[in-house]
Amino acid sequence: MPHYSVLKQEKRLLLARNKSKSRRIVNSVKNKAHELQNYLISNKDQSTSNEQFTYKARSFTGPSCRKLTNFLKQTSTHDNNNVNDYYQIIHNSFLLELLKQAICVSCNSIWNGDMSVAKREGLYCSLVFTCCCSHEIKINTSKQCLNTSKRDINVRSSIGANFAGIGHQGLIKLCPISNVPIPTDEDHFSDTIDYLLPTFESYKLRSMSNAVEDACKKSNERKITVGGDGTWQKRGFSSLHGVVEVLSNGPTAKVLDLEQLSKKCSISTGLLSIKYSDPKQYSEIKNKHQCEINHVGSSASMEVAGIHRLFARSKMLCNVKYAHYIGDGDAKVFPKLLSDPPYEDVSITKIEDVNHFSKKMLHHLQKIAKSLKKKQY
Numbered sequence: 001m002p003h004y005s006v007l008k009q010e011k012r013l014l015l016a017r018n019k020s021k022s023r024r025i026v027n028s029v030k031n032k033a034h035e036l037q038n039y040l041i042s043n044k045d046q047s048t049s050n051e052q053f054t055y056k057a058r059s060f061t062g063p064s065c066r067k068l069t070n071f072l073k074q075t076s077t078h079d080n081n082n083v084n085d086y087y088q089i090i091h092n093s094f095l096l097e098l099l100k101q102a103i104c105v106s107c108n109s110i111w112n113g114d115m116s117v118a119k120r121e122g123l124y125c126s127l128v129f130t131c132c133c134s135h136e137i138k139i140n141t142s143k144q145c146l147n148t149s150k151r152d153i154n155v156r157s158s159i160g161a162n163f164a165g166i167g168h169q170g171l172i173k174l175c176p177i178s179n180v181p182i183p184t185d186e187d188h189f190s191d192t193i194d195y196l197l198p199t200f201e202s203y204k205l206r207s208m209s210n211a212v213e214d215a216c217k218k219s220n221e222r223k224i225t226v227g228g229d230g231t232w233q234k235r236g237f238s239s240l241h242g243v244v245e246v247l248s249n250g251p252t253a254k255v256l257d258l259e260q261l262s263k264k265c266s267i268s269t270g271l272l273s274i275k276y277s278d279p280k281q282y283s284e285i286k287n288k289h290q291c292e293i294n295h296v297g298s299s300a301s302m303e304v305a306g307i308h309r310l311f312a313r314s315k316m317l318c319n320v321k322y323a324h325y326i327g328d329g330d331a332k333v334f335p336k337l338l339s340d341p342p343y344e345d346v347s348i349t350k351i352e353d354v355n356h357f358s359k360k361m362l363h364h365l366q367k368i369a370k371s372l373k374k375k376q377y
C-alpha cells in the first residue's frame, strides 16, 4: 500500500496536470476569440453609438484621470490571465450538492436548504440559496456589460446565434433541447444585434481592408486578381434581396468587398398604408428614411449590377484595382465589365475558373459525341 505522503504527492501532481490542461484549453479558445472579442465587446475605437460595450479601461482626460483609471483597473472584469474567465454549464442539483458540503456562515452547521431564481433575463439569472436558518446567498450567473443593462451571456449568445446562422429561432430550439432556459425574447435579441451592428460593421470593414492589403502584398502592386459571386435570399429568379462579393485569389480566399442588393424596402412598403390617409406624414417619413432599395431591375441582373458596383468603387474605397476577374460562370458579368469599364487605365482580363471550364468542356464534348453518334446511324 502506498505511503500517505506519496498519495498526497500524486494528488498534487494530478491537480497540477488538470490545471495546466484546463489552462491550455482556455488559452487556445481565448486566443481565437480574443481578437473578435476586442472588436465586439471591448472596442474602444468605435463610433459613439456603441461606446458602452467595453470591459477595458478607456483613456480619460482631466483631473480625475488617474483616480478613474485606478478604479477601473481594480474593478475590471476583463482579465486575460484569469484562467476561470469562461462559462460552465452545470446542472442545478450539482450546485445544491456543492452547497450541502459547506458550512453555513450564519448557523455554523452544514448548509441545508434550497435554491430559487430571483430574477431571470434570457440566459442570465440571479440565484438565491436559502439555508434552513433563513440565511441567503445570492449569486449572478453572468456579468453585466458596463454602462448597459445587458448581460454578457445574452450578448454573447446573440452574437453566436448570428455567427452560426441560426438566429433567434435557432437559439429558441437549441436552449430547451439542452435543458437550458429559453433565451431573451425576439425584441431583446434584435435590440442587442442592432446595438452591436456598428461594431460588426467596423470589424467587417477592417477585416476586408486587411484582406485587400494582403492581396496587394502578394501581387506586389495595387492591381489584383479577384473572383466574384452572388447569391440570393431566395432560390429562383424572384428574390427581393441578394448579396454579391469579390474575393481574393488563392487557397485562402478572403472577402474583399461586398454589397447587399435590395428591390424592396420594409419602411417604404409600410408607408403605403398611410399614403392617402396622411399624405403629409407619408412624404415626411419617405423623404427622411434611409431607403433600402438599391437595385432596380430583375433579380437575375443583381449579380451583374452588384459586381460592377464593387469594381467601380474599389479605387475610391481601398486604392486598389481589380485587374483580373475569375468568372464564376455567369456569362453576363464579364461583358458588362468590358462594355462599361470601371477603370480608365486598366482593361480587365478574364480568367476562367477550373470548375466552370471543366463543366463547359464536358458539355461541349458530350455535344460532339452525340452528333457523331447521329452521323453513324
Ligand SMILES: [Zn+2]
Pocket: 104, 105, 106, 107, 108, 109, 111, 112, 131, 132, 133, 134, 135
Ligand atoms: Zn444556516
Ligand SMILES: [Zn+2]
Pocket: 265, 266, 267, 268, 269, 289, 290, 291, 292, 293
Ligand atoms: Zn424605402
